[in-house]
Amino acid sequence: MADGVLIAAQAGRALAEAARRAGLRPYVADLFGDSDTLALAEAHEMLPGRLGAAPDGDATLAALDRLAAMAGPSVGLILGSGFEDAPGLVARLAGRHRLIGASADTLAALKDPQAFARLCARLGVPHPAIATEPPADPAGWLLKRGGGSGGTHIRSATRSRAPEGHYFQTRVPGRPHALNFVADGRTIRILAITEQWCAPTPIRPYRYAGALVRGVGETPALPGGTVDAIADGTERIVAATGLRGLGSADVLVDGSGWWLTEINPRPGATLDVLDRRATPLLAAHIAACLGTMPDLGPSPADAAAAQICYADREHAPVPHVAWPDYVRDRPRSGSVVRRDAPLCTVLAEGADRTEACALLETRTARLRAGLARKTLHPEEPLS
Known part of the structure; x- marks a missing residue:
């Protein structure tokens, strides 16, 4: 049975560690080549580029081809952060390697801002209004880059036109949370609700800092009715887009009101806090992508x-x-x-x-x- 797995991400360590926990041998291409990534990986390829920018397609293809030659028969290719705004590249990768995760069409449906806003409106999922033209009153709006991740691309809006690939989104109140789930293209199973926070700088006020999952004996992070509503909306989006595998729904929650800001169609930054169940999360991701909803087992106590x-x-x-x-x-x-x-x-x-x-x-x-x-x-x- 093949136990090698190809991994490509801006930073591949968390996926490599999850692969080892799932009994797989990771072959990793990423931007950093951190020392623990190199220790975890069977082989590593350094990708050119910088954090937050779309990956170089030809370089990524070549790096994964080299890794695939070393791995031999493998489970397939798992993508981490950095590919959200590159569905064309994802389609090219899927033409060369068995893709374990969101398809190029699913990415396009979820990460194109206007397409996603229309989808949410059609499905009745609360989503902040977006615009492509500068708002008359920029104080109530943000400027975002389509397909961006990590929060570093988010700015306060001005009256200036949006740069290419950017859009405006209205500000909504609330604290940031994420519904973490595994999907089989039709339904979801909830992993956890995580709380998130920022590490702001003057030019990056919404830079992602970290996430936390509460212990099982604590007061839940969100009321059960709110979680049910978010899960229902997320499941409708999953069914409409065919999303498979690990993902998360980022929401802002204000009292009983909530807004879905985006779906992250990939294993995300919360792997480090969530991959503590009896079923390794990457094994669950692979099973769900192949059409079998996994048994996740009980949540960790702490x-x-x-x-x-x-x-x-x-x-x-x-x-x-x-x-x-x-x-x-x-x-x-x-x-x-x-x-x-x-x-x-x-x-x-x-x-x-x-x-x-x-x-x-x-x-x-x-x-x-x-x-x-x-x-x-x-x-x-x-x-």
């Missing part, structure tokens, strides 16, 4: 959180350090991490939300302090 640690200064080069066990996406020593770029990911678990968040903040602060000391004293171990 709360879990993951947070991107953005560089508060430039690391050029990144020092040689012994990274703590709770750190993922570890940059290679000697590489360069620019100020405000993602430096690594910090994980934490706890009996409840409060405990997990407190440990997450303590670990992030300890990591920053340790890196500062390491820069000054290269022989001092990072703790």
Whole structure:
């Protein structure tokens, strides 16, 4: 039985780790080649480009062809972030490799802003109004890039025209959450409701920071009726687009009101906090994509959180350090991490939300302090 799997993403570590947990051998192409990604991968190919930009099609095809030659017969190709605004490239990839995930047509239906807004209107799913022309009063609007991910592409609207590939979306109130699910093209099974937060900068006020899932004994993050309504709307969209595999529905919730802002048709940033069930999530993703809805098993008892640690200064080069066990996406020593770029990911678990968040903040602060000391004293171990 084939146990190799091809992975392509802006950052492939989380998918590679999930593949190992599912008993698969990952062959990874991504932008970073972080040290833990290289340790997890059977083989790795570095992709050209930058975070937030569409991948180079020819380079991605060539890299995956090389990996496929090394892997031999494989389960197929799983795509992570970075391909949302490139359905044409996804179609080319699917012509060369067995695609395990959203098809090019599904991506086009979900990630084209106008098509998605029309779909939500037809299905009766609450969705913020969008426009292509500059709003008369920009204070109530945002500027977004179609197919963007990670929140770095979102700005406050102005009276200027939208750049190519961008659109305007009205502001709506509410706190950000996500309904995480697995879909078989017709129905969904809910994995969890995750809470999200931002790490704003003056020019990137909506930059994604992290996510948390509460413990099973806590008060739920959202009322049951709201979750049911979001799940019902998400399932209607899944049935209309044929979405398969792991995905998430990003929502803003304000009291009893909610708005669906987007569907992420891929395994996402919450893999680190959700892949703790008896059934490995990548195994569930593959099964659902092949038409069999998996048995997910019970939810983990503890709360879990993951947070991107953005560089508060430039690391050029990144020092040689012994990274703590709770750190993922570890940059290679000697590489360069620019100020405000993602430096690594910090994980934490706890009996409840409060405990997990407190440990997450303590670990992030300890990591920053340790890196500062390491820069000054290269022989001092990072703790």
